[in-house]
Amino acid sequence: MTQPFRIPGRGRVDQSRPVQFTFDGRTVTGCLGDTVASALLANGIHLMGRSFKYHRPRGVVSAGSEEPNALVGTSRGPGRFEPNTRATMQEIWDELRVESQNRWPGLAFDIGAINDRFGRFLPAGFYYKTFMWPRSFWDKVYEPFIRAAAGLGRSPTEPDPDLYASRNLHCEVLVVGAGPAGLAAALAAGRSGASVVLVDEQSAMGGTLLSEPDVRIDGQGAWDWLAATLAELRSLPSVRLMTRTTAIGYYHQNMVGLCQRVTDHLASPPEGAPRERLWRVRAGQVVLAQGAIEKPLVFDGNDRPGVMLAGAAQTFLHRFGVKVGDRAVVVTSHDSAWHTAFDLARAGVRVPAIVDVRAQVPPDLAARARSLGIEVLASHTVTGTTGRLRVASVMVNPVRGDRVGPWRGIDCDALLMCGGWTPSLHLFSHTKGSLAWDAQAGAFLPDRKTEDCEIAGAGRGLWGIAAALEDGAKAGTAAAKALGRVAGVGTFAVEDDRTGSGVVVKELPTDRDASLAKAFIDFQNDVTAKDIRLAVREGMRSIEHVKRYTTNGMATDQGKLSNINGLMIAADALGKEAPQVGLTTFRPPYAPTTFGALAGYHRGSHFEVTRKTPIDAWAESRGAVFEPVALWRRARYFPQGAEDMRAAVARECRAVRTAVGLFDASTLGKIEVMGPDAATFLERMYTNPWAKLQPGRCRYGLLLGEDGFIRDDGVIGRLTADKFHVTTTTGGAARVLNMMEDYLQTEWPDLDVWLTSTTEAWAVAAVQGPNARKLLEPLVEGLDLSDAAFPHMAVAECTVAGFPARLFRVSFTGELGFEINVPARHGLALWEKLWQAGQSHGITAYGTETMHVLRAEKGFILVGQDTDGTVTPGDAGLDWAIGKQKKDFVGKRSLQRPDIVAKGRKQLVGLLTEDPREVLEEGAQIVADPHQPVPMTMIGHVTSSYWSEALGRSIAMALVEGGRDREGQTLHIPMPGRTLRAKVTGTAFVDPEGQRLKV
Amino acid sequence: MLLIHCPYCDETLPEPEFAYAGEAHIARPADPMALTDEEWRDFLFIRSNPRGTHYERWRHVHGCGRFFNAIRDTVSDKFAMTYRAGEPRPNLDALKEAAE
Numbered sequence A: 001m002t003q004p005f006r007i008p009g010r011g012r013v014d015q016s017r018p019v020q021f022t023f024d025g026r027t028v029t030g031c032l033g034d035t036v037a038s039a040l041l042a043n044g045i046h047l048m049g050r051s052f053k054y055h056r057p058r059g060v061v062s063a064g065s066e067e068p069n070a071l072v073g074t075s076r077g078p079g080r081f082e083p084n085t086r087a088t089m090q091e092i093w094d095e096l097r098v099e100s101q102n103r104w105p106g107l108a109f110d111i112g113a114i115n116d117r118f119g120r121f122l123p124a125g126f127y128y129k130t131f132m133w134p135r136s137f138w139d140k141v142y143e144p145f146i147r148a149a150a151g152l153g154r155s156p157t158e159p160d161p162d163l164y165a166s167r168n169l170h171c172e173v174l175v176v177g178a179g180p181a182g183l184a185a186a187l188a189a190g191r192s193g194a195s196v197v198l199v200d201e202q203s204a205m206g207g208t209l210l211s212e213p214d215v216r217i218d219g220q221g222a223w224d225w226l227a228a229t230l231a232e233l234r235s236l237p238s239v240r241l242m243t244r245t246t247a248i249g250y251y252h253q254n255m256v257g258l259c260q261r262v263t264d265h266l267a268s269p270p271e272g273a274p275r276e277r278l279w280r281v282r283a284g285q286v287v288l289a290q291g292a293i294e295k296p297l298v299f300d301g302n303d304r305p306g307v308m309l310a311g312a313a314q315t316f317l318h319r320f321g322v323k324v325g326d327r328a329v330v331v332t333s334h335d336s337a338w339h340t341a342f343d344l345a346r347a348g349v350r351v352p353a354i355v356d357v358r359a360q361v362p363p364d365l366a367a368r369a370r371s372l373g374i375e376v377l378a379s380h381t382v383t384g385t386t387g388r389l390r391v392a393s394v395m396v397n398p399v400r401g402d403r404v405g406p407w408r409g410i411d412c413d414a415l416l417m418c419g420g421w422t423p424s425l426h427l428f429s430h431t432k433g434s435l436a437w438d439a440q441a442g443a444f445l446p447d448r449k450t451e452d453c454e455i456a457g458a459g460r461g462l463w464g465i466a467a468a469l470e471d472g473a474k475a476g477t478a479a480a481k482a483l484g485r486v487a488g489v490g491t492f493a494v495e496d497d498r499t500g501s502g503v504v505v506k507e508l509p510t511d512r513d514a515s516l517a518k519a520f521i522d523f524q525n526d527v528t529a530k531d532i533r534l535a536v537r538e539g540m541r542s543i544e545h546v547k548r549y550t551t552n553g554m555a556t557d558q559g560k561l562s563n564i565n566g567l568m569i570a571a572d573a574l575g576k577e578a579p580q581v582g583l584t585t586f587r588p589p590y591a592p593t594t595f596g597a598l599a600g601y602h603r604g605s606h607f608e609v610t611r612k613t614p615i616d617a618w619a620e621s622r623g624a625v626f627e628p629v630a631l632w633r634r635a636r637y638f639p640q641g642a643e644d645m646r647a648a649v650a651r652e653c654r655a656v657r658t659a660v661g662l663f664d665a666s667t668l669g670k671i672e673v674m675g676p677d678a679a680t681f682l683e684r685m686y687t688n689p690w691a692k693l694q695p696g697r698c699r700y701g702l703l704l705g706e707d708g709f710i711r712d713d714g715v716i717g718r719l720t721a722d723k724f725h726v727t728t729t730t731g732g733a734a735r736v737l738n739m740m741e742d743y744l745q746t747e748w749p750d751l752d753v754w755l756t757s758t759t760e761a762w763a764v765a766a767v768q769g770p771n772a773r774k775l776l777e778p779l780v781e782g783l784d785l786s787d788a789a790f791p792h793m794a795v796a797e798c799t800v801a802g803f804p805a806r807l808f809r810v811s812f813t814g815e816l817g818f819e820i821n822v823p824a825r826h827g828l829a830l831w832e833k834l835w836q837a838g839q840s841h842g843i844t845a846y847g848t849e850t851m852h853v854l855r856a857e858k859g860f861i862l863v864g865q866d867t868d869g870t871v872t873p874g875d876a877g878l879d880w881a882i883g884k885q886k887k888d889f890v891g892k893r894s895l896q897r898p899d900i901v902a903k904g905r906k907q908l909v910g911l912l913t914e915d916p917r918e919v920l921e922e923g924a925q926i927v928a929d930p931h932q933p934v935p936m937t938m939i940g941h942v943t944s945s946y947w948s949e950a951l952g953r954s955i956a957m958a959l960v961e962g963g964r965d966r967e968g969q970t971l972h973i974p975m976p977g978r979t980l981r982a983k984v985t986g987t988a989f990v991d992p993e994g995q996r997l998k999v
Numbered sequence B: 001m002l003l004i005h006c007p008y009c010d011e012t013l014p015e016p017e018f019a020y021a022g023e024a025h026i027a028r029p030a031d032p033m034a035l036t037d038e039e040w041r042d043f044l045f046i047r048s049n050p051r052g053t054h055y056e057r058w059r060h061v062h063g064c065g066r067f068f069n070a071i072r073d074t075v076s077d078k079f080a081m082t083y084r085a086g087e088p089r090p091n092l093d094a095l096k097e098a099a100e
């Protein structure tokens, strides 16, 4: 027998099916159905990790998802490593690899534990106090220290290879927690015919019934009743049961998020199965039956391996058939731990004593203890423990009034504590349901509800199986009735129930120097009672401040065990009652949840889509280098041979200025504005005048926000009196349409206008360069392309290369240019015909980088690059685009706001570096005087900067305070190690008169 | 995730179909140029930002595309009602009384 603490014939694990896994490289044998924690305990291993701050040796404290200590790393095969897995939740399987955390070089001997010896130097607020001064220490001393000490476990290093699924589900009643209350609720609702979903985070349903097999319900043993109940629920077609499923958050209108662990417990998951599945459940009614979490007691040395919650010991005994030790002492303030002691004693564990802090203990319990040979120590306290890697003895003292008497030691290898129970109301708190302090229960209980939910069982402070069953049935019936169903109330006959009560305590009384005590409240974050009291002494009054100052409750268990104890001690230190101090807020998720589950299918290309133009395949086949632009994939440049970007862009620029270039402009946003009032509408939206624009002509349009700042721009063509083809920036298409719809629907619903997004309906090929007309003329039917008949800023519907087209004569390069719009399905064919026809004219495909250079040479702005949401038309030098006669347009009034007419605004100017080879960095800051002390007064920044092949030098644009008045001045651009000089110029660097368009 | 009733589709649909669009019942002045700087500032920037009942605009952006108005409690996040753009601001207290 390799599992000396396994009790043959006990528990719900399959003792005939051994399972071997490794823990820190050593093979450990457990049974099918074990968790990592239960299997390690079966082998007598309590030491499972080290704590975060002091690296103190730690053992398992609980048997559930609230576990703060037994966090381990789990490896499920290549690339499948997870830190901070709770050993109490992870089921074992052959070849699972488990490693302990926060120790080096090993779990039993750990260098970092030196922090423990110097623990008095790491009090509450340590980080705030220590890492403040001097500034120069930050980079070299503090940050490396924090980085070395920070983090729980180690992060996985490889991309997560697992799949994560997500689903929506609607049901009438969602029951969270499948203990007696949840089961009874699901039965009541299910029997009424309601569609019911019953979820539990454990691998098996039953909750406390799994740990209390001796209770009898309706004449059956608890486990027989459980099996029959589950069978009935399964037989109801409208009931869905889900295990290994944690309700992580309770959101508005009865939406509950569930995280289902699908494959982590399987040695060989089915091919393609998701690791986890996130369910978004919308329920008519929710029944919260999450039970209660046992409170640890706070005393010196309460974190030694072997010290654990009494209820956990009971679960390990009954559910897993594991004794947590050979000699277990119980210390409690509640009746429930007495039953644990009895169960352990009857299972063959020696229980030398039950230490109860209460002066009066129920006589029947005391009598039963004595009959089992257990010494009863009422009105006693625990003042310390001994043992290095495992508890070896406990120091027990009598208490008389306020006096703590002399201690005596009791040898033990397990110390089981119980400070009462905290109703599990995390999900209820997510709904902003309020809690009220119940002095009798010594707990916060649900008060005002905000959602259609019922709370049942221990969550309402009820103890015992009978009470839970009855309350659950009532909740299930109420939920069914609220949905208009007819439901009866089930009744249950319960024998041998374990009811009881207890008292609420803060730290246990001690006769020893409290300043030397290490009485832990938050095990995971190493927060002690002393830290809480120190925080209060140092001025923290709000529980929220105490929490942040001490980090109590801020670890991955979110204070499931520590919040109430922290509150009790803070309240005592403040001299207030618990409800006056209040609880911190519980927020989702209830338990740590993987990013994978939350991301679900939304990863990679399902997270960020890639939009491709009809010409994308051609660009790819030509070796284009792509860049993402507003979810589009755009060809940035087309390198030939060994060309780098600079060489390719220089070649492409030369081709456009000397021959002809072909550019895929399909991503331009396009909106068709139609209707009798289309011109009026555009007149109101854009700064420019539209009413007199003739059909067949187009115009640059500038769109402002109502605040007067530039939002978008683009060429707008008038095809007929009531039809406009509006283009927007690539990134602005959806925004502009939304803005137009907003004004049309809500400000001017009287206008007869229809807006249609046509961005993806049209493919656009831009033909730019002196040879553009020569290339195009033979391909165009039904249109005279001569300058006289089709001048710059003309638009016409015609046929190009046999395809119906909207042809614009426009130029974003300063060269003779045309933009050909054809239905998207013809885009590639048009492109190939243009390419073919252009061979004799020196045609060159160019990408977005060349487009940027060419437009910058002309001083054309890119909205979002040369503007940033605070730039007015005046700032950008676009006053010419404002219809001076117009009485109103969106943003017009704002152009007279005091700050916008004020002097000294940042204006767009050109910059020419003193060294023509120096290309400035976009975003670089600009100063007037480079000799001023640091921090310097920055007067602007570089917005666009390129090598201009046409000029054989660099060019840049910049937003500079009072920029246009500085023309001719030299400004300074401080860079690491040097300062560059540049002269302020106009923004049109090439052909400022626009002669090249007049051909 | 909220459920929102679109008064045009007359359907209650999940929040991802909708986009929030700011406070409601702030009409663009008929003649902005006639406004003083202070009046224009108030129109542009000053919002009620209440704790409690808020009249606000939403757009059924991934549905019918219509802008509509809603009354929502900024503390509980709960919608009291939604109604079509252009309809007058409902009196919530009167509605509550009528319901009782």
Ligand SMILES: [Zn+2]
Pocket (backbone or CB within 6 Å): B006, B007, B008, B009, B010, B060, B063, B064, B065, B066
């Ligand atoms: Zn709608």
